[in-house]
Amino acid sequence: MSKHYFKSALIAASLLASPAFAQVNLTAETASSGGSTHLSAAHLTEIAGTSGVANIQLAEGQTLTNSLQNVAEGSTDIASTPHILPFLMSRGVGPYGKLGKEKGAELASNLRSITPYTLGIFFLYAFDSKGINGWDDLEGKVIFNGPPRGGALNNARTMIELITGLKDGDGYTGIQSNWGQATAVITGGEPDGVVLPELFPNSRTATIGSAGKITAWSMPKDIYESEAMQKYMKAPGSASVEIPIADLQKNMGEDWTFVSEDGTFRALATIGGDVVNKNMDEELVYNLVTAYIGSLDALKAKAPFGETVSYDNPAWGMCGANPMKYHKGASRAWEDAGYEVPDCAKDNS
Structure with missing residues (x-):
């Protein structure tokens, strides 16, 4: 105790x-x-x-x-x-x-x-069958980035732009649906990758994981530590988060693989x-x-x-x-x- x-x-x-x-x-x-x-x-x-x-x-x-x-x-x-x-x-x-x-x-x-x-932690993930190799591989891809409007969509779009320089509709194609349909959209195979706020695990990640092997990518360390990203992650309702890869792997199971440069998973968290x-x-x-x-x-x-x-x-x-x-x-x-x-x-x- x-x-x-x-x-x-x-x-x-x-x-x-x-x-x-x-x-x-x-x-x-x-x-x-x-x-x-x-x-x-x-x-x-x-x-x-x-x-x-x-x-x-x-x-x-x-x-x-x-x-x-x-x-x-x-x-x-x-x-x-x-x-x-x-x-x-x-x-x-x-x-x-x-x-x-x-x-x-x-x-x-x-x-x-x-x-x-x-409330959730934003990161990039994709089915291994999609052949995505991380944040540097999003140009020209279809990315599921949230509901049609609101904070989650804004956060996902901003994260992608700060990390890759790509904008929704100009560099990659973002698709959206309401939260109730998100799991079906992702498992249906339309998006190449996903940037959403998730928990480790939640019901959505558990269901998605049962549909195929998935890889998730940490925010690159240099981007995470950059002045622009640190400023963004200090906005009201947001925080930076660092989690050992080993802990995530234990929580999420063998269907998920987590990638970072040094064994630490870095991401943006929504807090409340x-x-x-x-x-x-x-x-x-x-x-x-x-x-x-x-x-x-x-x-x-x-x-x-x-x-x-x-x-x-x-x-x-x-x-x-x-x-x-x-x-x-x-x-x-x-x-x-x-x-x-x-x-x-x-x-x-």
């Missing part, structure tokens, strides 16, 4: 033993099942109930742009979100364009983080977390997050990707241009459990 887990478990046990500990009713919204966002919210719902902290009514399959606004407005208690959404809300742009800058900034100022996670309104009671948030931290080992064990999505890294992607701060109760819970929360990620208001 890790020292973090042991200390958190003791704190959670002391909470349960307190006769003054009162259970409350909360609402939460998250995405459809199968990813890190849903798993985090579903686990929080479970552990909050079993530990006696709160009864959480969880609505699944929600549009997270709306869920985030609901929390900011106070009509929902907890929501899952990629961190790019609070940034866009704070400026009144993108899906929050109708709010305007002033109203968007006002609402975004109500949001506070409680837990972290990785569960959020609450800043006005949620501090002790309630502390108790919720303490119970969550105390059960992190159980959370990670619930999915094959559990160890690779940074559920236990509250510093992940915070600070810089990311406007999100941790709720005071949350940062106290993480620190009491032995984790480091950067000062720039704390709510000092």
Whole structure:
């Protein structure tokens, strides 16, 4: 048992033993099942109930742009979100364009983080039968790069351009489909290669892997370390990630082969977390997050990707241009459990 887990478990046990500990009713919204966002919210719902902290009514399959606004407005208690959404809300742009800058900034100022996670990691992969030899071999190829619109498509296109100099429609042909059809499009053989945010593994990579041998390529080290790429990976909602090839190979199995120059897989990650309104009671948030931290080992064990999505890294992607701060109760819970929360990620208001 890790020292973090042991200390958190003791704190959670002391909470349960307190006769003054009162259970409350909360609402939460998250995405459809199968990813890190849903798993985090579903686990929080479970552990909050079993530990006696709160009864959480969880609505699944929600549009997270709306869920985030609901929390900011106070009509929902907890929501899952990629961190790019609070940034866009704070400026009144993108899906929050109708709010305007002033109203968007006002609402975004109500949001506070409680837990972290990785939503997906962008990288290039292809069936071996396609004969692709890596990032330098994309010119003239057909690349599946996401849904018809949104952050995933923008990230994939930007990554390809920064790494290869090629633009969608001018150097390679990008094709898109909605997320529900992505697996069928890839296994159907139309694209030569794929650049999508994936987990190691998720349901899509598991299905695709069963259809044939696949090779995945790390971002080239010189590109990864370049000023342009480092700047891009520090944008709100993004982070750089390095994972030992051996760990990926163990998680993904013999259907997948991972390639890098030096045994380290480098990529762009999309990050986010569960959020609450800043006005949620501090002790309630502390108790919720303490119970969550105390059960992190159980959370990670619930999915094959559990160890690779940074559920236990509250510093992940915070600070810089990311406007999100941790709720005071949350940062106290993480620190009491032995984790480091950067000062720039704390709510000092």
